[in-house]
Amino acid sequence: MKPQTSDVLELLRRCGPAGVTDGIARDDLGCSNAAARIHELRGDGYAIETRYVSVPTRHGPARVARYILDEKGCPSCGALGSTGHWVFCVQRVVPVASAPGELMELWGK
Numbered sequence: 001m002k003p004q005t006s007d008v009l010e011l012l013r014r015c016g017p018a019g020v021t022d023g024i025a026r027d028d029l030g031c032s033n034a035a036a037r038i039h040e041l042r043g044d045g046y047a048i049e050t051r052y053v054s055v056p057t058r059h060g061p062a063r064v065a066r067y068i069l070d071e072k073g074c075p076s077c078g079a080l081g082s083t084g085h086w087v088f089c090v091q092r093v094v095p096v097a098s099a100p101g102e103l104m105e106l107w108g109k
Contacts, residue, residue, distance in 0.1 A: 001040075001044065002037075002040070004029065004031055004037060005037045005040045005041060007029050007031070008020070008025060008029065008031060008034060008037040008038070008041065009041055009046070009069075011024070011025060011028060011029060012041075012048070012067060012068070012069040013069060013071070016069075017068060019051065019066040019067055019068040020034065020066065020067050020068075021034070021053075021055075021064050021065065021066050021067075022034045022035065022064060022065065023064070025037070034067070035065065038050075038067050046069065047069070047070035047071075048067050048068065048069055048070065049067070049068045049070055050065050050066070050067055050068075051065070051066045051068065052064070052065055052066070053066050
């Protein structure tokens with residue numbers, strides 16, 4: 001993982017549910033393109049939610065992305081921060097088709 005990408009990950013963890021915007025990453029880390037670092041983190045399997053929020057500017061409100069790291073954990077085993085893990089978790093039972101067009105999720109609990 002690139003140093004700036006790991007810095008953005010640490011910033012996401014520190015900010016928690018408040019999240020990180022491009023401006024926060026630029027001011028705190030000197031990161032001029034937070035979206036690219038978020039893309040790299042998602043590629044590494046981290047679950048990062050994007051919420052669009054309105055912020056005031058001198059020209060009126062602007063819409064910006066706020067990135068929030070989801071560290072709730074896998075519903076089956078509790079592993080943190082990785083959507084890739086959720087897909088491949090061995091403790092999770094894969095959804096089974098019970099009828100055409102109908103899926104039923106079964107959890108091994």
